[in-house]
Amino acid sequence: MSKTITIDGQAIPFEDGQTIMEAATAAGVYIPHLCHHPEFTPHGSCKLCNVNVNGRNCSACTFPALEGQEIMNNTKELNDDRRKITQMLFVEGNHLCPGCEKTGNCQLQGVAYHLNMLDNHFPHFYAKREVDASHPDVLIDHNRCIFCTLCVRASQQKDGKDVFAISGRGINKHLIVNAETGQLKDTDLEASDRAAHICPTGAILIKRTGFAIPIGERLYDHKQIDQVSLEQEHVDHDR
Amino acid sequence: MQQFIHGLAEENRYQATHLLRILRAVQSRYHYIPGVAIEQLAEELKIPRTQIIGVVEFYSFLHLTPRGEYELLISDSITDHMLGQKSLIGYLSNKLNVAVGEVRKDGLVSLDTTSCTGMCDQGPAGLVNGYALTHLDRAVIDQIADLINQKKPLVEWPVKFFQVDDNIHKSSLLLNLQIEPGSALRSALAKGVQETLAEVDKAGLRGRGGAGFRTAMKWKFCSEEADSERYVVCNADEGEPGTFKDRVLLNSYAHQVFEGMTVCAAIIGAKQGYLYLRGEYLHLYEKLQGVLNQLRQAGLLGINILGTGLDFDIEICLGAGAYICGEESALIESLEGKCGIPRNRPPYPVSQGYLGKPTVVNNVETFVAAAGIAVNGGDWFANVGTEKSKGTKILSISGDCTRPGIYEYPFGTSIRTILNDCGASDVLGVQVGGPSGTFISAQELDRKLAFEDLATGGSFIVFNNSRNILDIVHNFTHFFAHESCGFCTPCRVGTSLLKKQLDKIVEGHGSAGDVVALEELCRLIKDHSHCGLGQTASNPVLTTLERYPDVYQDKLKKISYEPGFDLDGALETARRMAKRNDAGAHLAQIDCMDGEDGAMQGVVAEGEQHE
Numbered sequence: 001m002s003k004t005i006t007i008d009g010q011a012i013p014f015e016d017g018q019t020i021m022e023a024a025t026a027a028g029v030y031i032p033h034l035c036h037h038p039e040f041t042p043h044g045s046c047k048l049c050n051v052n053v054n055g056r057n058c059s060a061c062t063f064p065a066l067e068g069q070e071i072m073n074n075t076k077e078l079n080d081d082r083r084k085i086t087q088m089l090f091v092e093g094n095h096l097c098p099g100c101e102k103t104g105n106c107q108l109q110g111v112a113y114h115l116n117m118l119d120n121h122f123p124h125f126y127a128k129r130e131v132d133a134s135h136p137d138v139l140i141d142h143n144r145c146i147f148c149t150l151c152v153r154a155s156q157q158k159d160g161k162d163v164f165a166i167s168g169r170g171i172n173k174h175l176i177v178n179a180e181t182g183q184l185k186d187t188d189l190e191a192s193d194r195a196a197h198i199c200p201t202g203a204i205l206i207k208r209t210g211f212a213i214p215i216g217e218r219l220y221d222h223k224q225i226d227q228v229s230l231e232q233e234h235v236d237h238d239r
Numbered sequence: 240m241q242q243f244i245h246g247l248a249e250e251n252r253y254q255a256t257h258l259l260r261i262l263r264a265v266q267s268r269y270h271y272i273p274g275v276a277i278e279q280l281a282e283e284l285k286i287p288r289t290q291i292i293g294v295v296e297f298y299s300f301l302h303l304t305p306r307g308e309y310e311l312l313i314s315d316s317i318t319d320h321m322l323g324q325k326s327l328i329g330y331l332s333n334k335l336n337v338a339v340g341e342v343r344k345d346g347l348v349s350l351d352t353t354s355c356t357g358m359c360d361q362g363p364a365g366l367v368n369g370y371a372l373t374h375l376d377r378a379v380i381d382q383i384a385d386l387i388n389q390k391k392p393l394v395e396w397p398v399k400f401f402q403v404d405d406n407i408h409k410s411s412l413l414l415n416l417q418i419e420p421g422s423a424l425r426s427a428l429a430k431g432v433q434e435t436l437a438e439v440d441k442a443g444l445r446g447r448g449g450a451g452f453r454t455a456m457k458w459k460f461c462s463e464e465a466d467s468e469r470y471v472v473c474n475a476d477e478g479e480p481g482t483f484k485d486r487v488l489l490n491s492y493a494h495q496v497f498e499g500m501t502v503c504a505a506i507i508g509a510k511q512g513y514l515y516l517r518g519e520y521l522h523l524y525e526k527l528q529g530v531l532n533q534l535r536q537a538g539l540l541g542i543n544i545l546g547t548g549l550d551f552d553i554e555i556c557l558g559a560g561a562y563i564c565g566e567e568s569a570l571i572e573s574l575e576g577k578c579g580i581p582r583n584r585p586p587y588p589v590s591q592g593y594l595g596k597p598t599v600v601n602n603v604e605t606f607v608a609a610a611g612i613a614v615n616g617g618d619w620f621a622n623v624g625t626e627k628s629k630g631t632k633i634l635s636i637s638g639d640c641t642r643p644g645i646y647e648y649p650f651g652t653s654i655r656t657i658l659n660d661c662g663a664s665d666v667l668g669v670q671v672g673g674p675s676g677t678f679i680s681a682q683e684l685d686r687k688l689a690f691e692d693l694a695t696g697g698s699f700i701v702f703n704n705s706r707n708i709l710d711i712v713h714n715f716t717h718f719f720a721h722e723s724c725g726f727c728t729p730c731r732v733g734t735s736l737l738k739k740q741l742d743k744i745v746e747g748h749g750s751a752g753d754v755v756a757l758e759e760l761c762r763l764i765k766d767h768s769h770c771g772l773g774q775t776a777s778n779p780v781l782t783t784l785e786r787y788p789d790v791y792q793d794k795l796k797k798i799s800y801e802p803g804f805d806l807d808g809a810l811e812t813a814r815r816m817a818k819r820n821d822a823g824a825h826l827a828q829i830d831c832m833d834g835e836d837g838a839m840q841g842v843v844a845e846g847e848q849h850e
Contacts, residue, residue: 042583044583044769045726045727045728045769046727046728047727047729047767047768047769048728050767057766057767059583059769062583063585064585081763081766081767084763085728085729085763085767088728088729088736089728089732091732091736092731092732122732122736123736123803125735146728147725147731162287162289164289165287165289165290165292165293166293167289167292167293167296167297168293168296168297168725169296169297169298169561169723169724169725170720170721170722170723170724170725170731170734170735171720171725171731171732171734171735172296172725173725173731176289176292176293177289178287178288178289180274180288
């Protein structure tokens with residue numbers, strides 16, 4: 001008999017070495033997340049995937065599945081908190097969905113829809129952030145960076161490069177690129193790099209492709225993020 | 240510069256794990272980390288430049304832009320504020336003609352504030368080029384200003400400016416411990432390492448950093464790991480505001496600390512140990528190196544210790560201004576030359592710590608206690624204290640009392656007894672365990688010092704009735720926002736939101752619902768943050784809100800909606816541009832409107848009158 005954990009009362013099988021997120025995804029259970037991506041080492045920083053394991057909050061993407069775990073995931077309390085954590089990300093940066101070319105394909109927006117986020121709740125920081133349009137094919141809009149480090153990990157783990165890093169402390173965290181000038185054009189990033197396509201928000205964009213698919217026909221315009229996530233990541237986890 | 244940087248890289252064997260110490264040396268020499276130094280180091284250490292920039296921007300004592308040749312930092316600890324820090328820094332700023340947070344035009348001096356420097360018993364305190372300054376007053380500042388303007392090197396400054404006293408007022412088991420160098424180790428080796436571990440277990444020793452994990456269990460877990468390369472780390476990054484007992488232990492009991500580490504090394508089978516010393520204690524560095532050398536010469540450190548075949552040595556690593564590095568996994572990251580960001584757990588450091596190897600991290604006081612237990616046995620320790628909290632606890636007492644300093648008490652001692660001993664009167668409350676601990680009121684003085692009641696890493700700040708609760712909470716809440724590493728959303732964004740929300744209330748812009756919003760934010764940060772910093776960052780608000788709800792409620796305006804800022808103040812730029820300052824160019828903050836609509840209408844109506 002295989003080992004199981006319990007998520008919201010449902011028995012979920014797992015294998016040794018799997019995280020709670022991996023076991024849940026394989027069983028078709030969605031746990032909201034932004035910094036997690038099955039292809040890369042888990043990071044555990046966005047805290048949207050916090051689940052309650054035997055009374056204690058843990059990040060599902062990093063915490064190992066262990067026999068006997070009673071896990072709460074899709075509860076009102078956790079989803080209320082996840083919505084507030086999402087709202088924190090919205091007020092920290094400058095996220096103006098209607099004017100963003102990622103709208104409809106943005107995971108931050110998708111998670112916000114999923115969690116029924118209707119306002120920003122917290123006061124805005126109005127952070128002064130730059131746009132780096134120096135690269136011929138790729139644009140960085142720092143206003144939309146949520147410090148998930150997916151570009152950092154993708155560049156290191158898939159592209160074999162070191163284009164991105166997160167620098168600074170606390171609320172002054174910011175994305176930096178590996179060039180003496182500090183500009184993206186002077187890095188070895190290419191538009192075909194995994195890192196250029198991994199951003200869950202509109203912080204890293206491929207130039208001249210933003211409106212190839214019209215608004216209204218995009219990924220999350222018609223599907224909920226839980227469905228998209230399970231369809232895409234289920235496959236990844238099974239690899 | 241090229242030669243200097245190359246020398247540093249070579250001296251550090253081109254090890255990226257030594258990045259922090261290399262950068263400290265560059266900062267000390269050039270007063271910033273120049274871009275060319277970053278480029279050269281990236282090449283010589285074979286790491287991406289982004290890693291170096293990341294480290295520079297993470298630590299408060301490293302800078303990408305030049306600081307003054309004399310870098311002055313004044314401690315922002317609540318205890319320094321209680322001793323007049325605010326007026327003093329203003330005086331200093333005037334005297335030196337440099338604004339706080341700025342570098343003087345001639346580049347000679349820069350001035351800023353810094354988190355608690357661990358001199359709360361002898362403040363107001365500060366740092367000049369990393370070296371501790373104590374007992375600052377206007378007379379001292381006058382002299383400092385002259386010395387700086389005359390460009391006098393620090394070695395020519397009066398020694399008394401840098402004098403740091405131990406101020407030990409009450410000693411018990413540990414502070415009375417007079418063991419000959421080597422006796423703990425001899426006794427442990429004679430007894431056998433397993434038997435010594437059993438004594439530590441019998442003693443019931445729990446970690447002295449505050450969390451209270453059983454020391455013997457930690458050592459046992461580590462010794463049972465498959466990987467035989469293991470490390471011992473002493474956490475001397477005592478950054479909790481109001482804590483300074485490790486400073487005293489390292490100043491006067493260093494060989495006991497090192498010997499405790501060596502006993503641990505013998506038990507877990509480690510060959511290398513590290514003392515992670517907070518950057519604020521730079522003044523102790525040379526002295527501690529001297530103690531290590533003495534121990535090496537006495538055959539108590541190094542190869543074949545006491546002829547028993549045991550090899551173990553200790554290196555000292557300095558921090559660079561980051562409270563978060565007191566968290567054990569962040570400390571390990573910092574030891575590896577990286578940003579001090581707490582790791583995901585599991586794995587725990589006992590199985591994967593420094594360089595991914597099994598590592599024991601313990602507090603300075605824990606190692607002193609372990610040395611004592613090795614000599615005197617487990618009962619010596621276990622016979623003191625309470626059932627669940629064995630032994631004694633060393634407290635750093637500061638604030639409103641006549642005898643601030645170091646006090647050692649058996650666990651189970653009442654707060655009242657402690658307050659009597661240190662000369663506290665007219666007590667409003669006590670912050671036990673520092674900002675991350677608990678604020679207790681004068682009604683709770685019969686509570687006990689113990690893991691099961693009031694746990695503390697050693698910080699004990701006394702406040703009398705002349706103090707304002709909200710000033711204290713304001714200081715602590717700003718401290719956490721400043722020290723958040725920024726890794727996880729709830730702490731990175733939450734502590735800054737908490738700071739804003741508290742300021743809104745403290746500054747009188749709060750209205751009904753704002754205290755509820757404050758409490759909700761506290762809970763969110765506490766429940767969802769990645770590490771202990773975030774999980775305790777709300778404690779100052781939560782523990783005072785629980786005891787003094789009226790203090791918060793009284794700050795609220797009597798209307799249901801109040802803009803979160805000063806309306807009239809926000810018009811200042813517009814007034815300057817319009818060159819107007821007549822009555823019509825001002826807005827009154829609406830005091831008594833019924834509801835949101837009323838307030839908005841009031842603003843519009845007044846604005847329209849003058850169009």
